[in-house]
Amino acid sequence: MLTSDQACDRAADIVSRAKTAGAxxxxxxxxxxxSLDVSVRLGLLEDVGRSESEELGLRVFVGRRSASVSTTDLSADALATLVDRAVAMAREAPEDRWAGLAPADRLMHGAPPLLDLDDREEADPASLKAMALEAEDAARGVAGVTNSEGAGASASRSVWALATSHGFTGSFSATAxxxxxxxxxxxxxxxxxRDYAHHATRHRRHLDPPADIGRLAGERVVARVNPGRAPSGALPVVFDPRIAASLVGHLSGAIAGQSIARRTSFLLDALGQRVFAQGVTIRDDPHRPHGLRSRPFDGEGLPVSPVALVEDGMLETWLLDSASARQLGLEPTGHAARGIGGSPGVSPSNLYMEAGAIPPATLIEDIATxxxxxxxxxxxxxxxxxxxSRGAAGFLIERGALTTPVAEFTIAGNLRDMFLNLTPANDLAFRYGTNAPTLRIEGMMVAGG
Known part of the structure; x- marks a missing residue:
């Protein structure tokens, strides 16, 4: 695979060609x-897969007109054709007064933060197979497990580079x-x-032991056997950390610049107002060492830094790329996210709700039903x-304790009310790109099966 410097050279070269061609x-x-993936089932090897890819995406501007193209063919002839096609497309595109590169005076310069995203190790099929087998064996060893859908282990390394015509070139590599x-x-x-367990990390040494992952999958599924019916009515609902993070994800979508600029967000007029219960804080930390979504700069070459999106329940900022910032008359916030094709969108990095003050057991001990x-x-x-309104499965809470499994019910409410009636427990763990502790929400409508 190319080095980070070589990746930078590839991106910078195509930008230079575009300028020469008239952009x-x-x-x-x-x-x-x-990437390398190994899967097993019932103690036997099921599949070994290896994939390698290189892609290049180019965005060009002719005045306020723009076009984006991408390719996996990196030959000299293909790149020449790509550049000519992009410039020709831009000349025919409609004008967009908000389009353009990020402000030149805001670009990141100097040494990037040290995020330690690449552990430089090389994985092999034999070691990944051993990990997958260990996980499945542990899962099947839990009393009550009757069958397996399989287990898997994977390893990958990626390199990502961005270059602009107004002064930025940067790259980083990461393993997973x-x-x-x-x-x-x-x-x-x-x-x-059916249930599962999964763990992903940037460094191999940070993975949970495969046996622990498998055992957790087995324990989870055995607890769900023979579910009953959930009661109906307005009830306290407690979200397990595995799915509590989805509520934080709904916040990030609602405060994305495009949603605000298009006036398609339920939090449209909420900046500077209370949107969560007092004491709730939600942060975005692109500098978290080994973070699954850590990054040294954003998708437009702007510096990134930790920021509180919600502080003590108050909404503090939108998530803005340059285009949405221009449309709103604001400054970009360093949250631009760029794929290979198309224009940047916005995305948080390592997004999380801070832990509360009480243990999960205390969070539910006063719930009668x-x-x-x-x-x-x-x-x-x-x-x-x-x-x-979401279909759901889980467990009945009776007299402050989890009792029987329940399934095929619906929980419903409105996110503004849910946010304001939310209480976090103290069990935050950083296992995903978006993380939250156990969450309790008062008065959600439950419709039993």
């Missing part, structure tokens, strides 16, 4: 990836490792249940109104 401005992204297991429990008479949710089903969230 007024341009930026380019180069991405290379190599994961182990997962998925198993079944129950029978035809009682109903089959409620629901503990471990799985959400469907996509019933309206980003314009905030209306929320």
């Amino acid at each position: 007024d401005a341009a930026d380019a992204v180069f991405a290379a990836d190599a 490792y994961s182990v997962s297991a998925s198993v079944l429990a129950g029978d035809v008479a009682r109903g089959m249940a 409620g629901i503990y949710v471990t799985e959400l089903i469907g996509q019933g969230v309206n980003p314009v109104t905030g209306d929320y």
